[in-house]
Amino acid sequence: MISDLNNIFSDMVNRSKRSAIREILKLTQQPDIISFAGGLPAPASFPIEDIKNITNQILEEDGAAALQYDATEGLPELRETLVESYQNQGVNCDIDNLIITTASQQGLDLLGKVFINPGDKVICGLPSYLGGISAFVSYGAEMIGVPLDNDGMSAIELQKTLEKLSEKGEKPKFIYIIPDFQNPAGITMPEKRRLEIIDIAHTYDVLIVEDSPYREIRFEGKPQRLMYQLDNTGHVITLGTFSKIVAPGFRIGWVLAHPDINDKLVVSKQSADLCTPTFVQKIAAKYMKSENYEKNLNKTIELYHKRRDVMLDGFRKHMPTEVTWTEPEGGLFLFVTLPEYLSAEDIFRKAIEKKVAVVIGNVFYCNGEGKNTMRLNFSYVNEELNRIGIKKLSETIKEAIATYKSNKKENSFA
Amino acid sequence: MISDLNNIFSDMVNRSKRSAIREILKLTQQPDIISFAGGLPAPASFPIEDIKNITNQILEEDGAAALQYDATEGLPELRETLVESYQNQGVNCDIDNLIITTASQQGLDLLGKVFINPGDKVICGLPSYLGGISAFVSYGAEMIGVPLDNDGMSAIELQKTLEKLSEKGEKPKFIYIIPDFQNPAGITMPEKRRLEIIDIAHTYDVLIVEDSPYREIRFEGKPQRLMYQLDNTGHVITLGTFSKIVAPGFRIGWVLAHPDINDKLVVSKQSADLCTPTFVQKIAAKYMKSENYEKNLNKTIELYHKRRDVMLDGFRKHMPTEVTWTEPEGGLFLFVTLPEYLSAEDIFRKAIEKKVAVVIGNVFYCNGEGKNTMRLNFSYVNEELNRIGIKKLSETIKEAIATYKSNKKENSFA
Numbered sequence: 001m002i003s004d005l006n007n008i009f010s011d012m013v014n015r016s017k018r019s020a021i022r023e024i025l026k027l028t029q030q031p032d033i034i035s036f037a038g039g040l041p042a043p044a045s046f047p048i049e050d051i052k053n054i055t056n057q058i059l060e061e062d063g064a065a066a067l068q069y070d071a072t073e074g075l076p077e078l079r080e081t082l083v084e085s086y087q088n089q090g091v092n093c094d095i096d097n098l099i100i101t102t103a104s105q106q107g108l109d110l111l112g113k114v115f116i117n118p119g120d121k122v123i124c125g126l127p128s129y130l131g132g133i134s135a136f137v138s139y140g141a142e143m144i145g146v147p148l149d150n151d152g153m154s155a156i157e158l159q160k161t162l163e164k165l166s167e168k169g170e171k172p173k174f175i176y177i178i179p180d181f182q183n184p185a186g187i188t189m190p191e192k193r194r195l196e197i198i199d200i201a202h203t204y205d206v207l208i209v210e211d212s213p214y215r216e217i218r219f220e221g222k223p224q225r226l227m228y229q230l231d232n233t234g235h236v237i238t239l240g241t242f243s244k245i246v247a248p249g250f251r252i253g254w255v256l257a258h259p260d261i262n263d264k265l266v267v268s269k270q271s272a273d274l275c276t277p278t279f280v281q282k283i284a285a286k287y288m289k290s291e292n293y294e295k296n297l298n299k300t301i302e303l304y305h306k307r308r309d310v311m312l313d314g315f316r317k318h319m320p321t322e323v324t325w326t327e328p329e330g331g332l333f334l335f336v337t338l339p340e341y342l343s344a345e346d347i348f349r350k351a352i353e354k355k356v357a358v359v360i361g362n363v364f365y366c367n368g369e370g371k372n373t374m375r376l377n378f379s380y381v382n383e384e385l386n387r388i389g390i391k392k393l394s395e396t397i398k399e400a401i402a403t404y405k406s407n408k409k410e411n412s413f414a
Numbered sequence: 415m416i417s418d419l420n421n422i423f424s425d426m427v428n429r430s431k432r433s434a435i436r437e438i439l440k441l442t443q444q445p446d447i448i449s450f451a452g453g454l455p456a457p458a459s460f461p462i463e464d465i466k467n468i469t470n471q472i473l474e475e476d477g478a479a480a481l482q483y484d485a486t487e488g489l490p491e492l493r494e495t496l497v498e499s500y501q502n503q504g505v506n507c508d509i510d511n512l513i514i515t516t517a518s519q520q521g522l523d524l525l526g527k528v529f530i531n532p533g534d535k536v537i538c539g540l541p542s543y544l545g546g547i548s549a550f551v552s553y554g555a556e557m558i559g560v561p562l563d564n565d566g567m568s569a570i571e572l573q574k575t576l577e578k579l580s581e582k583g584e585k586p587k588f589i590y591i592i593p594d595f596q597n598p599a600g601i602t603m604p605e606k607r608r609l610e611i612i613d614i615a616h617t618y619d620v621l622i623v624e625d626s627p628y629r630e631i632r633f634e635g636k637p638q639r640l641m642y643q644l645d646n647t648g649h650v651i652t653l654g655t656f657s658k659i660v661a662p663g664f665r666i667g668w669v670l671a672h673p674d675i676n677d678k679l680v681v682s683k684q685s686a687d688l689c690t691p692t693f694v695q696k697i698a699a700k701y702m703k704s705e706n707y708e709k710n711l712n713k714t715i716e717l718y719h720k721r722r723d724v725m726l727d728g729f730r731k732h733m734p735t736e737v738t739w740t741e742p743e744g745g746l747f748l749f750v751t752l753p754e755y756l757s758a759e760d761i762f763r764k765a766i767e768k769k770v771a772v773v774i775g776n777v778f779y780c781n782g783e784g785k786n787t788m789r790l791n792f793s794y795v796n797e798e799l800n801r802i803g804i805k806k807l808s809e810t811i812k813e814a815i816a817t818y819k820s821n822k823k824e825n826s827f828a
Contacts, residue, residue, distance in 0.1 A: 001647065001648035001649070001672055001674070002619045002620065002621055002648075002649060003619050004619070005672075005674060005675070006674075008529060008587060009528060009529065009678055010527065010528055010529055010530055010531050010534075010553070011531050012527050012528070012531075012553075012682075013527060013528045013529075013678050013681060013682055016681045016682060016684075016685065017681070040482060040483060041482070043478035043479075043481075043482060046477065046478055046481040046482075048473055048477035048478065048481065049473075051473060051477075051481070052469070052470060052473040052474070052477075055466070055469050055470075055473070056466060056469075056470065059462050059463075059465060059466040059469070060466070063460065063462035063465075063466075064457035064460055064462065065457075066663055067457075067460040067462065067465070067661035067662070067663040067664070068454060068455070068457060068460075068661070068662060068663050069454060069657075069662045069663065070663070102516055102665075102687045102691075103687055103688060105685070105686070105687050105688045106686060106687045108685070109685055109686050109687070112685075113424065113426050113427060113552075114423060114424055114426070114427045115422060115423065115424055115427075116424055117424050117425050117426075120424075131684075131685065131688070134684070134685045135685040138527075138682070138685050139424070139426075173422060205416045205417050205418070206416065207416055233415065234415035234416075235415065235416060243483075247481035247482070247693075248481070248482060248483045248692075249479075249480055249481040249482050249483065249484070249691060249692035249693045250481070250691055250693055251516075251687060251688075251689070251690070251691040251692075258415055258419075260415070260419060260420075261419070264423055264427050267427060267430045267431070268426075268427055268430060268552070270430075270545075270548070271430065271519070271522070271523055271526075271545065271548045271549040271552050272519070272520060272523045272686065273516045273517055273519050273520045273523070273665060273687075274517060274519045274545070274665075275665070276665070277516075277663060277664055277665040277691055277694055278662075278663035278665075279661075279663045279664055279694060280691055280693060280694065
């Protein structure tokens with residue numbers, strides 16, 4: 001090996017860390033662990049039989065094209081299908097507004113590549129999806145956190161943050177928002193807040209990145225319009241994905257944005273991977289047009305709805321009163337807040353001993369806060385193990401509270 | 415749209431240009447054009463029936479896993495299959511040496527991300543694969559070109575270049591080499607030259623990136639050992655791909671490298687796309703282990719061999735004596751050198767009028783040379799059109815030579 005290998009890596013990779021979640025997931029992958037830690041869809045939600053039939057059709061009718069290179073922007077029929085689906089929702093867009101990416105993680109990475117110079121500011125929620133933060137930080141972004149309230153990112157705090165930057169002659173490259181069933185908080189932003197934030201973005205002349213991987217997985221409540229639709233001035237860039245509505249093993253995502261932005265993303269994608277696999281794009285396009293697509297999506301929603309209910313039920317039955325949690329209207333995650341005197345890292349280690357895994361919420365806070373928070377996934381674990389897992393987790397927390405209180409008592413006697 | 419969109423793009427995207435080839439390909443995609451311009455495999459080489467059978471088997475036996483997320487490093491069974499295949503060739507490697515990428519283009523991009531800070535030097539051949547150059551330049555690399563001779567990159571010129579850098583206290587991040595059936599030159603580096611270059615890399619303590627997408631497509635001559643194998647000290651990083659041996663529509667590539675390098679590539683890949691599509695990795699792993707893999711590869715080699723022969727035959731029959739070309743022992747491309755007084759761009763335009771397309775060789779020269787060169791692909795066009803196309807291209811060149819000579823004569827009379 002060359003003598004100075006450790007000195008010749010780029011600044012970019014030196015800024016990147018192995019995902020904390022990824023390392024935690026390794027700990028939690030022992031087969032007897034009940035894991036609420038990952039973000040995996042339920043295998044039962046995968047339309048295996050449909051995919052088989054469609055793949056056979058494609059290979060019979062269009063096999064050579066499915067195995068060949070295709071356009072960097074994405075397969076025309078897939079882009080058209082997605083655009084039509086948005087248009088049917090009332091979104092004003094056409095084919096130039098939509099490009100395919102190798103899952104929405106590539107969308108996040110390309111946005112970093114296209115917009116961020118080292119030292120540029122990016123605003124995100126406290127907490128926010130780690131994969132977004134990591135991608136932006138790898139390009140040298142300085143993340144500025146804005147707290148969430150029950151309606152998602154606080155408009156007042158966002159305005160304050162932008163005003164402060166503006167006083168210094170600065171503005172962030174974009175505001176990163178996950179408005180539907182936020183990862184990790186499980187909070188959905190109502191239309192009023194969306195409009196307030198769009199208004200602020202207009203005032204301060206700044207882009208919004210709307211990351212929307214869970215939007216279609218809604219159990220209850222009123223579907224919210226995309227920020228992209230509410231804005232309609234080119235300020236919003238929206239990311240979507242098949243990972244949660246069909247299957248993550250396809251790695252298909254998309255970006256809905258102004259053509260001038262897509263143009264730059266396409267140039268970057270060309271050197272990133274030339275094009276997203278044609279084979280899976282062909283399958284996805286055909287599947288999305290089949291009637292089973294909607295049926296399977298509804299089945300998935302029902303399944304996750306049930307699993308969320310089981311988890312919330314377990315929480316209500318077993319959690320000590322000092323603990324609070326979000327009750328998401330959809331998506332895959334909920335967020336737990338422990339009393340401030342407890343460390344989620346400590347609970348994580350004790351829960352692992354009881355064969356239950358969660359993710360420490362702290363990793364989602366770009367400012368290092370959230371040490372008493374945890375994210376739980378409810379899509380992956382089945383109902384029976386869900387019940388057992390939540391009971392064990394609650395016991396772990398109860399014990400930790402009891403220990404804290406008894407130590408405190410002792411200390412007050414001392 | 416925000417007011418200053420054009421000013422907020424990153425330095426990185428401002429360094430990237432739309433691929434010149436990509437823009438040329440648009441010109442050449444009229445259906446009646448005979449295109450030697452792209453780098454597409456022949457659709458006839460795709461094992462459609464085999465892929466169908468294997469996909470059905472996978473969805474029946476292992477469907478849920480095929481549709482789920484998998485490890486960033488790549489699917490274990492695919493990595494193992496590839497490692498075994500290398501071991502069978504005598505390459506000293508194990509599973510930690512090999513990671514999967516979303517085609518080898520992603521490998522090139524990740525190498526850029528992991529090694530290159532703006533202003534860093536990278537050495538490449540004159541000419542070299544444009545997708546490699548573009549990826550490195552997007553991260554701010556300054557490309558330094560080293561001429562090729564009949565045995566590939568000149569060892570003497572490489573040494574001179576490294577010595578000059580060394581005198582200034584500099585060394586490049588790596589030397590980018592395509593040793594087998596080089597794109598675009600069609601030249602293969604014999605073992606002697608490989609060893610000389612490895613020796614130089616050791617002396618100057620610098621990494622080699624060995625890009626090897628065509629190696630398995632050999633028509634004749636002795637298979638050369640990988641530079642990775644000849645080095646065996648961790649100085650060589652090798653990129654491979656299924657794009658030319660199975661199908662580009664899968665977008666599966668791999669990197670063979672020292673584990674310390676792979677470790678950084680994996681961290682970068684995590685934020686690039688989390689993982690390569692599990693679905694296609696499963697199919698590729700199973701297909702590679704099937705007996706039809708070798709059969710289909712041999713069929714592909716035969717097909718391209720025939721097409722190369724038809725092209726060379728056309729050249730010998732029709733090309734004016736002032737024109738020279740390479741005669742590759744494998745791969746997909748050959749390289750044509752026109753007399754220096756001709757402009758390949760001019761020939762390109764005239765050939766397009768005759769419905770024949772090539773790529774101007776100049777785009778592969780990081781130093782702007784090669785204005786009288788052209789790359790021709792022989793894998794895509796069938797034999798009949800190949801014959802017609804080469805005849806027309808030869809006519810175009812003959813006419814241009816005649817025009818030049820008659821102008822020169824006139825001028826000499828003036």
